[in-house]
Each structure stands twice: as structure tokens, then as C-alpha cells.
Amino acid sequence: MSDLGALLSDIRACRACEGEIPEPRPVVQAASGARIRIIGQAPGTRVHESGRPFTDPSGDRLREWMGVSPDFFYDPTKIAITPMGFCFPGLDAKGGDKPPRPRCAKLWQAPLDAHLKDVRLTLLIGGYAQKFVLQDRYKGRVTETVAAWEEFAPSYIPLPHPSWRNNAWLKRHAWFADDLLPMLQRNMKLLLE
Secondary structure (H helix, E strand, O other): OOOHHHHHHHHHHOOOOEOOEOOOOOOOEOOOOOOEEEEOOOOOHHHHHHOOOOOOHHHHHHHHHHOOOHHHHOOOOOEEEOOOOOOOOOEOOOOOEOOOOHHHHHHHHHHHHHHOOOOOEEEEEOHHHHHHHHHHHOOOOHHHHHHOHHHHOOOEEEEOOOOHHHHHHHHHOHHHHHHHHHHHHHHHHHHHO
């Protein structure tokens, strides 16, 4: 790919998983110069409908964790949002989101890496992103990987998913709010200067 704009057009036009997911509708946000990158799982139903990443309560919580406004968050020159799967993968039998299709990350993450050279901080949200990016440094579970955040900071910060489904996890792991989030917010402020 010669430029990021062409790559983003190709991602948005991708239909590689057609027939395997409800409806291909890739959601991505990026621009040259972005200093922060978020790699999460895949869009949920609300994001699939809006076509904009993290337009749900999880996004509200993530912005709170980061200490940023929606205007800052949705500025692609500041934050690139490049999930493991760009399309909503559908629902499982229990009503939860299915995992992202592995093909998506294999097709698009390396080309995105090549264009997002100004990124100084990457948030790895959930196990799929942590396993893919950290590879053999992944600790086998999200909790252990997030607990080992000092090994990866300041370049990478592993986070649990900001879903309400993780409220009990957040209560059981006070160190997340006491230690990790203040460090994340300090790093965000440095990148905002």
C-alpha cells in the first residue's frame, strides 16, 4: 500500500468474511500522525449500526479510563482505532458477541502497522488483541496480562474490555483503578501536550 488513505478504503471495502458473518461493514478510524492506537476485539451491534467505533457504554467507560473527551477520541489524527475484526461477527447462542474472525487481523494489522509510525501508545483491549500483538509475551489470560502491565508500558497497555460484563472483575482487582488507570491517564496527558 502506498498510502494510508488507500489502505483504509480497502479495509472499508473488504468483504473477505462475507457469508461467515451477518453483514460485512468494516469500522475503522485512523490517520497519519495518530499517536495513540486502540486495538480491541470487534464492533458490537451498536457500532455496526452507527459505523463509528465505541459508540456504546463500553466506549463511554473506555474514554473515562483514558481521561479524554469524545471530540478527542474521535479525532483520527490523534487516535487510530484498528480492532482485531473490523466487522460485527454476530451473536453466539448465549447472546454475546462471537469472537472476531481471525482472517481480518491477518489481512490488515501488518499493513496498518506500516502506516501508523507515529503511534507512541497502543491500548490492547481484551485477550484477542493481547495474544495477537504480544505473542509469546501474553501471560495466558487477560487478568495476568493486565496485571503485568508494567512489562509492556509505556508502548503497550493491556486492558480488560470496558464492558459492563466486567464490573465484577473491576471490583475484584482494585489495583486496576488504583495503579494502572492513573498511569494510563498520565501517559495520555503527555501525549496530548
